[in-house]
Amino acid sequence: MKKRIRAALGHPRLLLFIDRLLFTVGPATNQRSTFSLLIAPPGAGNIGDQAMIEAYLENTPGDIRIICHGQQDIIVPDQHIERTRVIVLPGLIYGHLIPHVRSIGVFRRLLGRAQSLAITGADIMDGAYNWQASTNRANIAWLAAQAGVAVRILGFSWNGQAHPQAVTALRRATAAGVQLCLRDPLSAERARADGLANVTEVADIVFAARTVNFATASRLLYSLPAHCDYALVNASGLIGRTQGQIDGYVRIIRELQHQGLQVILLPHVSRPGGDDLPVCQAIHQALKDPQVVLVDQLLSPSEIRGLTASATLTVTGRMHLAIMSLYSGVPAITLATQGKVEGMMRLFGAEFLCIEPRPDFADRVITVAQQILSRPDDLRQHLHSKLPAVRRLASRNFDSPQQDIVNQKELSCAYD
Structure with a gap:
């Protein structure tokens, strides 16, 4: 019975209902935009998650606020410490009603000062691992877009059997203007087939990383x-x-x-x-x-x-x-x-x-x-020949909305 109650209190529909009510109560803040806001992936012992965070830091100028689930989830490299602040909101994506309400209040205040919101999409948007968390991410994106903040979900894959609740939540988010950066052409095809809009074809943001330690x-x-x-x-x-x-x-x-x-x-x-x-x-x-x-x-x-x-x-x-x-x-x-x-x-x-x-x-x-x-050299030469185009695609994760339109027109011309 306790598990059922906990599941009900953590259901994305309930959380979104409460969030919508909270977002209608007065202005979040009247301060000017001062930083870029990022919702981090789970991290905590995953080099891939850490690599995506670092690629974002290396390609995003100015002050940055990173929202994560736990203090140990990510490590901010020394060269980015002065302009980066990590904010722990354990109930924003995971958890049940009470910790979520606490976290959403802080998130709303952050949104009031944010220039933009980015969500690290990776392979955690289609519900394959945790449909509730995937749905919550999409709902958070929708709330931010409704509040007038530019939102994009960075380089993520989309499998052929996405969870229905995750699909519905992401459709609603794209209808509000959230930009979806699909990290490969097959994922983009699947996303469009599932009725998702605002699809930009990119590559994984780690292809835009800049640091190598030998x-x-x-x-x-x-x-x-x-x-x-x-x-x-x-x-x-x-x-x-x-x-x-x-x-x-x-x-x-x-x-x-x-x-x-x-x-x-x-x-x-x-x-x-x-x-x-x-x-x-x-x-x-x-x-x-x-x-x-x-x-x-x-x-x-x-x-x-x-x-x-x-x-x-x-x-x-x-x-x-x-x-x-x-x-x-x-x-x-x-x-x-x-x-x-x-x-x-x-x-x-x-x-x-x-x-x-x-x-x-x-x-x-x-x-x-x-x-x-x-014949190892043959394949290496082939892969190297593809890298410049892949790196350009990865850089699209960080384009402005206006540049997205230009890029999509260029992509359409290339396919015609």
């Missing part, structure tokens, strides 16, 4: 033979828990070694419910090979980009590790889940790099790896 990569590579070629291998805690997956990764790593590559096992997420580190440790233990390097902590996004920059190949169950490999033109064989990877690979004309995590995934990864390693 120091950590140099320390990690110091233990490897000089001038060796190496591969990065990641096993996702969401899809790599079974013994079959561990055995599959062992076979993949043995094949990469047979191809003359040193191997670095690299966790990308470490938090409850999806921790890569125990899976990577289990693979390392199964290999019983001291030449395989296990990274036993999460690196920063810039450190990851420093490590991927010189890799020959990446095999990963995490999309943002694939992105940070492709960022340097490094092929990334990716175990694709939630329909979110295929469209990104289409931007590079490299859909064959997507592998479904079926029981035979290791055979398929090995086949693709052999094809790549037989």
